[in-house]
Amino acid sequence: MAFPRIASFKDVDAFRARLDALGLQLPVDPALEQHPGSPLAQPLERGGLRAGNRWCVLPMEGWDGTIDGRPSDLTRRRWTRFGQSGAKIIWGGEAVAVRHDGRANPNQLVISPETLGDLADLRERLVAAHRERFGTADDLLIGLQLTHSGRFARPDGGPEPVIAYRHPQLDARVGVTSDAAVISDAGLRALVDDFVRAAVLAARAGFAFVDIKHCHGYLGHELLSARTRPGAYGGSLENRTRFLREVAAGIRTEAPGLQIAVRLSAFDMVPFRPDPSGTGTPELDEDTYVHAFGLTRASGPACIDEADALLRMLPALGIAWVCITGGSPYYNPHIQRPALFPPSDGYRPPEDPLVGVARQIDAAARLKARHPDLVIVGSAYSYLQEWLPHVAQAVVRNGLADAVGIGRLVLSYPDLPADVLEGRPLKTKAFCRTFSDCTTGPRNGLVSGCYPLDPFYVKHPHAARLKALKKASV
Numbered sequence: 001m002a003f004p005r006i007a008s009f010k011d012v013d014a015f016r017a018r019l020d021a022l023g024l025q026l027p028v029d030p031a032l033e034q035h036p037g038s039p040l041a042q043p044l045e046r047g048g049l050r051a052g053n054r055w056c057v058l059p060m061e062g063w064d065g066t067i068d069g070r071p072s073d074l075t076r077r078r079w080t081r082f083g084q085s086g087a088k089i090i091w092g093g094e095a096v097a098v099r100h101d102g103r104a105n106p107n108q109l110v111i112s113p114e115t116l117g118d119l120a121d122l123r124e125r126l127v128a129a130h131r132e133r134f135g136t137a138d139d140l141l142i143g144l145q146l147t148h149s150g151r152f153a154r155p156d157g158g159p160e161p162v163i164a165y166r167h168p169q170l171d172a173r174v175g176v177t178s179d180a181a182v183i184s185d186a187g188l189r190a191l192v193d194d195f196v197r198a199a200v201l202a203a204r205a206g207f208a209f210v211d212i213k214h215c216h217g218y219l220g221h222e223l224l225s226a227r228t229r230p231g232a233y234g235g236s237l238e239n240r241t242r243f244l245r246e247v248a249a250g251i252r253t254e255a256p257g258l259q260i261a262v263r264l265s266a267f268d269m270v271p272f273r274p275d276p277s278g279t280g281t282p283e284l285d286e287d288t289y290v291h292a293f294g295l296t297r298a299s300g301p302a303c304i305d306e307a308d309a310l311l312r313m314l315p316a317l318g319i320a321w322v323c324i325t326g327g328s329p330y331y332n333p334h335i336q337r338p339a340l341f342p343p344s345d346g347y348r349p350p351e352d353p354l355v356g357v358a359r360q361i362d363a364a365a366r367l368k369a370r371h372p373d374l375v376i377v378g379s380a381y382s383y384l385q386e387w388l389p390h391v392a393q394a395v396v397r398n399g400l401a402d403a404v405g406i407g408r409l410v411l412s413y414p415d416l417p418a419d420v421l422e423g424r425p426l427k428t429k430a431f432c433r434t435f436s437d438c439t440t441g442p443r444n445g446l447v448s449g450c451y452p453l454d455p456f457y458v459k460h461p462h463a464a465r466l467k468a469l470k471k472a473s474v
Contacts, residue, residue: 003340003352006385007433015387024358027394028387034423039397040389040404041421043139044089046375047320048259049209051403052088052139054396055417056377058323058407059092059145059211059263061104063442064449069097069110070118074447077456078411079122083129083140085410086418089403090126091263091323091377092145092211098191098198101162102148102219103155105442111146111198119144120205133418143209143261144202146195150219151176152330157445162187164222165229167291169271169283170331183219185231188243191219196250199258209259209321212247216336217328220244221265224293224310237309240293244310248317261321262314266307266363267294271331274347280334281350294326296335298350302326302363311371323377323405324364329439335359337408338383339434344473345443346436353383353434361391365400375402382409385431389420408432411450429453441466 009015012030019026035041040054064074071079075094082090096119097103097110111119123142131137151161151174161174163181171177183191199210214220223243226234233242248260270289272280282298289295296303311322327336334349338356342348349356360380368376378401381388392404409416413430420426430453437451441462449457451466 003349005340005433006383006387007428009387012387012390019354019358022352022354024354026354026358026361026391027398027400029390029394029397032389032393032420032423035421038393038421040393040417042396044375044402046373047318049141049321049375050139051141053086053417053421054403055085055087055421056089056091056323056403056405057082057085057087057093057410058379058405059094060407060448061442062094062109062448063105063107064447065107065109067106069100069103069108069112069115071109071122074449075109076122076125078448079126080129081414082410083126084133084418085414085416086134086421087406088140089377090140090142091261091405092143093122093126095145095147095213096198097155098146098148098194100155101160102150102153104149104152104218105154106157107447111144111201113201116201116205119202123206141208143211144205144207145211145213145263146198146202147213148191148219150217150222152217162219164219164226165234165291173331185233188233189246192243192246192250195247196254199251200255203255203258207258209261210251211261211263211323212244213263214244215263215265215325217265217330221293221328224306225268225291227290237306241310241313245313245317248319252318259321260317260319261323262319263323263325264307264310265293265326265328265336266304266324266367267296267302267326268292269296269298269327269332269335272334272347272350278348279350280332280347296326296359302359304363304366307363307367308370311367311374314374320373321375321377322367323379324360324367324401325379326360326363336380338380339436340383341433341435343436343439343443344469346439356380357383361395361400365395368399368401377401377403377405379405379407381406382432383434385433386426386428388431389416389426408434408438408450411438411448412453437466440470444469
């Protein structure tokens, strides 16, 4: 199926007409406001954390650290650009593994006593870049996302999955053939200790909060759907949230001044695969599928009932900040990161990507309505491109979310927040067009970056390798 490109909508009316044709209730402001009156310019304070505006840089999985888990010059360049962006919330910077076997790739950052100084320096570089660009960093909020990649761990290059339960389809994708890959209850208790130790180190490095990652098919998220797992960490929702609750309790004891946040895949779908035409199609029967947290029909709105129940637990855990996302980039990427062009291991979108954007914005809005005392940060905005600021401003103005997160877009257009708030013309040639090269490259062992639009990566030696890989796959 062919869908119109965002760049083809030359004005707000044309964009709204497409939304109407799709039956989407996506708020769009006709004009952008600049600082200080813009809704996106307002400070945000809750749960012991404060940020100077409503723009948030979302965490991404880096593929350009060193083999021993330290930042490289490329990592430092990316974090410096985060600091120059104008966003006042840096949600985790990027996913940092709490131990070696939790890395999703051999170049992912790892937090340990050995890497602590490097991570502290990485944060300080971001702060210094922000202070130099904007005069102060007093209202800059920086967290660190802590993760274990679980089923999708590849710490030494090949699959080394650590799974919460056996899955008839996903096991085959990562080479699981026996129960040996299932982490035991004792193993999970040890991992709780690893997360707590990592949080203590993050506090020492100067981070204001840690994000206990529960999204995108990684181990924390997979535990939320562990209905078929026996024992203390499976079955009931109480058991499936035990890992999160134990990590939070440990952090409260060992690092009492550190705040805790959660990035949550609030809904999920069955795994998808390409059909003979290359378009994504459900791999399993939705009516009998039991391995989802918030099972959502392929053509329906997000089911947020389980996420609602989890969010009700968070105040008692001292958690007030939640970043809402959905699904997984590994088995249903069209709902997690809507894009017109798939990565090399993906499929063509089975729906207009605007539908996926609206699904996530709607899920965040409904959860915000049910949990007004929590800070809700939204995701999935990058596909909106030129219309992202118009939708973001309307979302915050109408209280549908407290802040708007941007991920892939930051790689090509890091200073979008500053341009919007300072009233400068938007750089249309810098908007992420969701070519998915930032995923295809790392999936093939190349470093993280926007190869089509960032001049630095256009000239990078890996750009030619990526072009050859894509040509060979046609």
